[in-house]
Amino acid sequence: MLVTFYGVRGSIAAPGPKTIKYGGNTSCVHVRLNTGNNVIFDAGTGIRELGIRMVQNDEPLLLLLSHGHWDHIQGYPFFGPIYQPSREIRVCQGVDTNEVALKAILEQMDGSNFPVHSEDLPSKITTVQEVDDYLNAQSFHTVRKHLNHPGGGNAYRIEEDGVSIAYITDNELDPPNAPQTTYAEWVDFCQGVDLLIHDAQYIEKDMPAKHGWGHSLISQVRQLAVDAQVKNLAMYHHDPERTDSELDEIAIESANFFKSKNSVIGSYIAAEGLVFDLTARKDFRVTTIDLYENQ
Ligand SMILES: [Zn+2]
Ligand SMILES: [Zn+2]
Numbered sequence: 001m002l003v004t005f006y007g008v009r010g011s012i013a014a015p016g017p018k019t020i021k022y023g024g025n026t027s028c029v030h031v032r033l034n035t036g037n038n039v040i041f042d043a044g045t046g047i048r049e050l051g052i053r054m055v056q057n058d059e060p061l062l063l064l065l066s067h068g069h070w071d072h073i074q075g076y077p078f079f080g081p082i083y084q085p086s087r088e089i090r091v092c093q094g095v096d097t098n099e100v101a102l103k104a105i106l107e108q109m110d111g112s113n114f115p116v117h118s119e120d121l122p123s124k125i126t127t128v129q130e131v132d133d134y135l136n137a138q139s140f141h142t143v144r145k146h147l148n149h150p151g152g153g154n155a156y157r158i159e160e161d162g163v164s165i166a167y168i169t170d171n172e173l174d175p176p177n178a179p180q181t182t183y184a185e186w187v188d189f190c191q192g193v194d195l196l197i198h199d200a201q202y203i204e205k206d207m208p209a210k211h212g213w214g215h216s217l218i219s220q221v222r223q224l225a226v227d228a229q230v231k232n233l234a235m236y237h238h239d240p241e242r243t244d245s246e247l248d249e250i251a252i253e254s255a256n257f258f259k260s261k262n263s264v265i266g267s268y269i270a271a272e273g274l275v276f277d278l279t280a281r282k283d284f285r286v287t288t289i290d291l292y293e294n295q
Helices: 047-054 098-107 131-136 183-190 218-227 244-260
Strands: 002-007 028-032 038-041 061-064 088-092 124-127 141-146 154-160 163-168 195-199 232-236 266-269 274-277 285-288
Touching: 002 047, 028 047, 038 047, 088 131, 131 141, 141 183, 154 183, 163 183, 183 218, 195 218, 218 232, 218 244, 232 244, 232 274, 244 266
Parallel strands: 038 061, 061 088, 088 124, 163 195, 195 232, 232 266
Antiparallel strands: 002 028, 002 274, 028 038, 141 154, 154 163, 274 285
8 A cells, every 4th residue: 555645735725835845735645555446535636736647547546535625626627537538437425425525526517616517527437326335345445434524524444455544634533512423433443553644734722713613633633643553643634824834843743742652653744745655564664755856
């Protein structure tokens, strides 16, 4: 399993000199499975860059959406493979709000919000309705969990060849109202994963104003990583206001936190181009690629 980040920002794309290091594109993570299949978590603006690479091959594509908010679907009309004749793409959102979210991603291409109509695309796009049945038939194992987020949504844990990752974005670990998923259930869901990717949008001074907005405090996410004994944590879905220098400070603070807990968890700030090579656990490697070097 090879995990590459293409968009790490939450809420809205935030390009500019203060976000150039970690990146300004919204949510998109590419997982290349050992079988050659491709799982794409979310279609934020980061998916455009991924699409430039994907058009060079004809491997199967599965788009797993966390939910239908703009920052998770707006890159879709700019995803090159949807314009490739005979290209097969499956779109899954698997949650109670399934229909609404699937509609959101396709209906944004309605001739009004976007010039091309989704039904005029030449590729073969299938929206999966029986999500669990579909996922259960795949070579990798998938578990879903309901997000604590306005409008709902899904977290995913996928495992292949003994390696596991959890993708949990737009999730409030300690919401003001009764949660869809309790903290204890999250600890269970992430238990021992090789890589936990979790929404880490807020810092303490964002509260109490943003309590209930469906995102987590960085401090809560770090604690979850410890409680669930994950091997690596990638803090994700950065606030659009969070600058590179602030994220650099959070990286130091996080390393100190894990040290104080005598924890060996690998702590990372998700960044565009960050790659986790989990193809073979014994050769686990983290690298950063320059997504734009040949352009
Ligand atoms: Zn979001
Ligand atoms: Zn959201």
